[in-house]
Amino acid sequence: MKLYGLILTIVSFSMVSNLVWNYAIHMKELLQMIHKMVLEILGLEDHYNSHMESIDYSMRFTKYYNDLSETGTKVVMPSHKDPNYLSIIGQHNIGGLEIETSNGEWISTTPIKNSFTVLLGEAFMAWTNKRFQAPCHRVKIDGSEERYSIVFSTIPSFTNDVINPPKELVDEEHPLLFKSFKYYDYVNFRFSDEGEKHKDTLQFYCGA
Template identity: 60%
Template sequence: MNMIHKMIIESLGLEDHYDSHMNSLAYSIRFSNYYKDTLDDGINLALPSHKDPNYISIICPHNVEGLEVEAENGEWLQSKPMKNSFTVLVGEAFKAWSNGRLYAPTHRVKLKSETEKRYAVVFSTIPNITNDIISAPKELIDEQHLLLFKPFKYYDYVKFRFSDEGERVDDALKAYCGV
């Protein structure tokens, strides 16, 4: 997980921010059991389309298909897991921190059939509760890359994101802190 953060930060030319960024992280792990959503519209949806609010999600799908990622043109692309592989998704916190240079994809989980069981292990990085201000480094803001998101407290954003108001908007991050 740390290596992925390092690769991203280096790709943005922000090596000087690595230590402070890594010191601001907390880690989460969850075991997900997917089953047919009762509100499914006939496509065996187990997890509706959404974006992750965190920095990064690393999904260990155990060779089970079902994760789909929405392309910019609206087409749903199936993730094809390989043996001993992981799927890495960027979340909204990293999108805001990178001033929009990183893309947080919309994704969903589908089952092959109504009775299929699907399990996955999901590792995530989130801001530490005592250091949860998300703010783009000044090096990523210039005349060609205007500030896209005002600095915000991550856990306040998560409360908004999962509120009735946050669920009603198309882009919760933009609605919450967009410039």
């Protein structure tokens, strides 16, 4: 009986592993497509291959929950910007992700079947010389809910993590807004005690 239970566990783990692997493959393809769209919009199609060769991918599973003894909605993930290039967020049945607009209004992203939310991070904002903005976002749920999501992201590779906009994006009309910086050095600073003190950490860290 114990052996039978072990076999079932191994089979179940294998099925889950295959499911996660297939999900990651599709998300990777989707993010590559989005990166290509961004570069095409900027007229940087010639940079696509070198750009994609400089990135890695990450995936994490998240669970947010509130104190069940509390009532009403509560912010369980404070307002922040992602430091990476791009993220695809797949929400389960429970929403809660809110995006801050340019005028300071918070809008909710309602989970829709077979749809995802794409967020641009600070690294891509700096790489595009702020042609694209990294939005502030947060997670807000009520006291009776648990929220699950999958976040699949593109990040600079460890061996090629210098963030510097292409020369085509810097001119008299669009002066350089961020000095060249190493992504992982910035991430270490951003989540340090000193980095947490600043509302706009990237601007403080490498603003031109």
